[in-house]
Amino acid sequence: MKLASLKQGRDGRLVVVSSDLAWYADAGHIVPTLQAALDDWDQHEGPLRNLATDLDHEVIPRERFHERDAAAPLPRAYQWADGSAYVNHVALVRQARGAEMPETFWHDPLMYQGGSDGFLGPRDPIPLADERWGCDLEAEVVVVTGDVPQGVSRDEALASIRLIGLTNDVSLRNLIPGELAKGFGFFQSKPASAFSPVFVTPDALGDWWRDGKLHRKVMVDLNGQPFGRAEAGEDMTFDFGTLIAHAAKTRALGAGTIIGSGTVSNRDATGGPGKPIAQGGVGYSCLAEVRTVETILNGKPETPFLKAGDTVRIWAEDDRHHPIFGVIEQTVGG
């Protein structure tokens, strides 16, 4: 089942989207918003799935689904907690600035509490008041949970996953060092994130969803050129079950909690820094990583951060190259 929220009010209008993303059926007679569906999932899941089946069988009225009409599936949420599960990425960033990475980073997940009061839709421009802030994209996988009790195991956490999608976790890199030095985590350096047009249930992914990981490439184009093709199922040190259990160690998580993987990143086959796609590598899922590799190789970064007019595309494909979650496609500074 694939779910989207068409732009309407603060919380959107819930629709069920066909498997091929071409059509939608309004779900308002079942439940008005995705948050409301997640609040009472046991009650609403069955009727929503029936609607999705009817839509795919073309036995009910349907409308054309335009991704540009979609808000983030949860236009606002009660919780957005973002991990940093591709530890390879963290190790590279540390290497570039000559900082040692604690060995515990391989065992104890990094996670920050993100702002969730307003997300960007998949086609919304990235607002950027000042290019000197060093605006970066971050292509990530996300899951949405039901209610998660405090102290759950990894397996229980995996069973709480309701939906899977993608995000562009926008970061203001030049504000991060100052904020981290203060010790209170990210705040100003993490403006609103954008999400894929649809979120899908785990079963809809078949074998692409296993071991708490999405086994598809996360595709990133920058200004129309291939920039990242990293395999989300590889080099993910902490699967989503582990990330959720980490988040729930000391407190319960409310239904509709969004948990992020952190920037998807693959180790290079040679063990060295990852190569650009043009040089046969899998590229990068954020600018910070290519700048890090440039710093390691050449002593300084060359790729600039995002500026007004730059375009970012983030998606994942099925075997016929059709987007699974739709496409995040944003222009900076609109």
Place this chain on the structure above:
Amino acid sequence: MKLASLKQGRDGRLVVVSSDLAWYADAGHIVPTLQAALDDWDQHEGPLRNLATDLDHEVIPRERFHERDAAAPLPRAYQWADGSAYVNHVALVRQARGAEMPETFWHDPLMYQGGSDGFLGPRDPIPLADERWGCDLEAEVVVVTGDVPQGVSRDEALASIRLIGLTNDVSLRNLIPGELAKGFGFFQSKPASAFSPVFVTPDALGDWWRDGKLHRKVMVDLNGQPFGRAEAGEDMTFDFGTLIAHAAKTRALGAGTIIGSGTVSNRDATGGPGKPIAQGGVGYSCLAEVRTVETILNGKPETPFLKAGDTVRIWAEDDRHHPIFGVIEQTVGG
């Protein structure tokens, strides 16, 4: 006007509470929840105020208001961002562990993104799975904003404040050093916070609300003994307008954003560490501060963190010693 949410479902049932906190009138015919009221404040504020006036004039049906029936006014919220505006507190904590405090801390607010997916009601027990986590109370002032555009001035930020209340920002002190060392801020060390039974509009506070600060003592009792009587209007380095403007520097804030002051803390008249109430001081608003003072004076902390069965009371009074926001009264480990 004073507003509360009686326990019901995930978001409570909005009621208007009389000025003396003795009575309530259901507001469901105007708007069902406080979040919905804040989402369309211009539309709902007038009718809610009329209801409050009618309630105080005893011209409508009314029910007894029992604080034990209240959830947090926002039982869950889209944003909880907590400052650390009493820099004196930060300086003391740093002094105790021999760490220098950067001079910028006096000019650039500290703020962390807190979890907002589920808050505790004013009489709810503080869940604590492991006493070794070092559970602490933190008595703070909070404000709730309307929509705040990115880049607002302090004055615009002040005008966005809809409601004022108190919180017990529960902290797990022994988990904080490890989390801060990882650089991603607090996560596991900040379980659910509790809030005062009612939130009130700024006008209802009269002269007690000025310059973006609450000019009343925040009263804290621990196990029935006076523990803190700090004046919230004093030594607050950053007023709420400054805190909100800081939060909105790089992104808009959604309606219903809760901004916290951080632990209320007064400098001692002598310039030294603050004294306990029994020794003529104003006491403390968290255990970490008294432990810090003990460390400075005696080389090590003596006051233990919270354990099962401990009780915490947090409130503020009018001139006749009646609680303004009701009373947070929690028992640990229930």
